[in-house]
Amino acid sequence: MIQVFLVLLGTPATSSAQELATEVRPSWWVSLPTTPLFTAPAVGDDLPKGWSVVGGPAKFEFTTDAKGRLELQGTGSAPRNAFLASPASYGDFLLEFEVFIEKDGGNSGVQIRSTVDGSRMFGYQIEIDPSDRAWSAGLYDEGRRGWIASLEDNKDAQEAFAPGAWNHYRILAVGPRIRTWINDVPAVDHLDFMDARGRFGFQVHSGRCDVRWRNIRIADLGERTDVKMFDASQRSGFHVTPEGGVSLVDGGWVMDREGARLESVEPIQDVPSVLTISSTIGQGLLFIEMGDIVQGPGYSLKIPGPLGSSEKPGVIRILRFLDQLRVLVDGVPLVPGPPDIDGDFPLSISCGIGTDVVIHEISINLPSSTESMWIEKMRKSSPVRVDDPKGDSKTERDSEVDP
Numbered sequence: 001m002i003q004v005f006l007v008l009l010g011t012p013a014t015s016s017a018q019e020l021a022t023e024v025r026p027s028w029w030v031s032l033p034t035t036p037l038f039t040a041p042a043v044g045d046d047l048p049k050g051w052s053v054v055g056g057p058a059k060f061e062f063t064t065d066a067k068g069r070l071e072l073q074g075t076g077s078a079p080r081n082a083f084l085a086s087p088a089s090y091g092d093f094l095l096e097f098e099v100f101i102e103k104d105g106g107n108s109g110v111q112i113r114s115t116v117d118g119s120r121m122f123g124y125q126i127e128i129d130p131s132d133r134a135w136s137a138g139l140y141d142e143g144r145r146g147w148i149a150s151l152e153d154n155k156d157a158q159e160a161f162a163p164g165a166w167n168h169y170r171i172l173a174v175g176p177r178i179r180t181w182i183n184d185v186p187a188v189d190h191l192d193f194m195d196a197r198g199r200f201g202f203q204v205h206s207g208r209c210d211v212r213w214r215n216i217r218i219a220d221l222g223e224r225t226d227v228k229m230f231d232a233s234q235r236s237g238f239h240v241t242p243e244g245g246v247s248l249v250d251g252g253w254v255m256d257r258e259g260a261r262l263e264s265v266e267p268i269q270d271v272p273s274v275l276t277i278s279s280t281i282g283q284g285l286l287f288i289e290m291g292d293i294v295q296g297p298g299y300s301l302k303i304p305g306p307l308g309s310s311e312k313p314g315v316i317r318i319l320r321f322l323d324q325l326r327v328l329v330d331g332v333p334l335v336p337g338p339p340d341i342d343g344d345f346p347l348s349i350s351c352g353i354g355t356d357v358v359i360h361e362i363s364i365n366l367p368s369s370t371e372s373m374w375i376e377k378m379r380k381s382s383p384v385r386v387d388d389p390k391g392d393s394k395t396e397r398d399s400e401v402d403p
Contacts, residue, residue: 028322028378029172032094034217037086037200040070050087054121058082058204065214072213074108074204081142083111083121083201091197091223092371095171097216103130103163106209111142111201112173121201124148124192126171126180128203128211130163137161137169137180137187141194142203149190160185166214174272175224175365177321191319191326197223222368230262230362237362238262238349252280252313252358255351262359267344268320271372274365275318277349281305284355288316290338291345298345299338303329305356313360322375 038048041062047053053060058076065071076082090113101108107129114123122143129135137157139149151157160182161167170181175196180188202213229237232251240246245260246253268275268290279286283305291298307330308314317328325341327334351357367375 028375032219037216054083056082060084076204082204086200092221094219098166100212107205108211109203113195113198134158137182149188157187221371228363252360261350264347277316278313278360280313280358281307282356285352287350289348291341
């Protein structure tokens with residue numbers, strides 16, 4: 001087992017519920033402008049340009065309702081799932097749509113960050129489930145791992161979906177974090193590192209299925225960038241103390257057993273990011289310090305060996321989001337997790353005397369310029385007053401949700 005010790009310094013006291021009901025800035029993504037994911041095909045029986053049907057057989061038909069809104073209807077009764085797959089891949093995005101399915105209309109879903117392989121589609125699926133199970137907006141892995149994040153323990157989200165009515169979905173994918181809402185009720189908030197980009201797909205499930213979608217809109221936030229800060233070829237992202245405190249051996253940097261310290265050249269930006277440290281610890285302690293642990297706010301992680309091996313190094317991930325910060329050690333979350341630190345903060349990595357540690361690589365996954373622009377716009381906006389002490393993210397949306 002891996003033991004991770006967390007030291008908190010300079011952390012402000014917890015605010016009361018009454019204090020939270022003050023002026024705050026809304027989530028940076030609530031005002032993102034969206035555009036239609038596709039436009040109407042030239043002929044009703046055609047498909048939007050570049051889109052294709054995978055699997056099936058199934059029928060995908062485009063119509064316009066009384067208010068001029070484009071509707072997509074998928075029907076079928078086939079032994080295999082069918083998908084209307086997008087021609088392009090997407091990285092980070094906000095996707096919104098409305099869906100209509102009767103209680104006995106079968107099962108459906110929307111693929112995100114997915115891959116087409118021959119006549120099958122693999123990857124993340126956001127569930128559409130009108131059955132009594134009611135796991136609509138849950139996260140499923142089509143053709144691979146199965147359920148990743150069901151709604152088994154989320155009664156509010158289960159009750160939010162209404163079969164036989166139009167239901168509004170919101171899907172926000174930012175880095176490894178996938179979040180969903182059903183009719184403005186939070187459903188899933190999950191971390192997964194398997195796929196960072198991929199195609200969309202609208203599913204007609206095997207067996208009988210009759211489902212309709214409308215108001216399908218997207219804010220395309222672009223693809224993220226991986227930046228290597230420290231590896232066998234360079235160490236430009238960190239200052240090393242003392243100068244000879246690390247030595248390159250077999251593709252990794254061995255830290256001096258008398259003690260060594262790596263300090264980031266640039267602070268870690270206050271944007272959604274994933275800092276990944278690939279390391280092997282034979283014995284002793286590895287220290288990771290973020291922020292100012294003397295004056296505060298800041299905190300320090302103490303990670304004891306053993307961690308990883310020469311064949312498979314251990315992986316420490318530090319995930320920054322605007323509302324929280326998480327730490328994972330070999331995929332295991334630190335619980336309770338550390339508090340967030342507002343603003344950019346410095347990062348340092350050091351080891352105690354006698355510690356046997358190798359740093360193989362340090363990299364950071366950063367958002368696109370588009371995503372960063374919208375975050376900066378939110379920070380410059382005026383705060384708004386909220387009366388809900390829970391800080392509900394419920395927002396007004398453009399489209400109507402009516403029968």
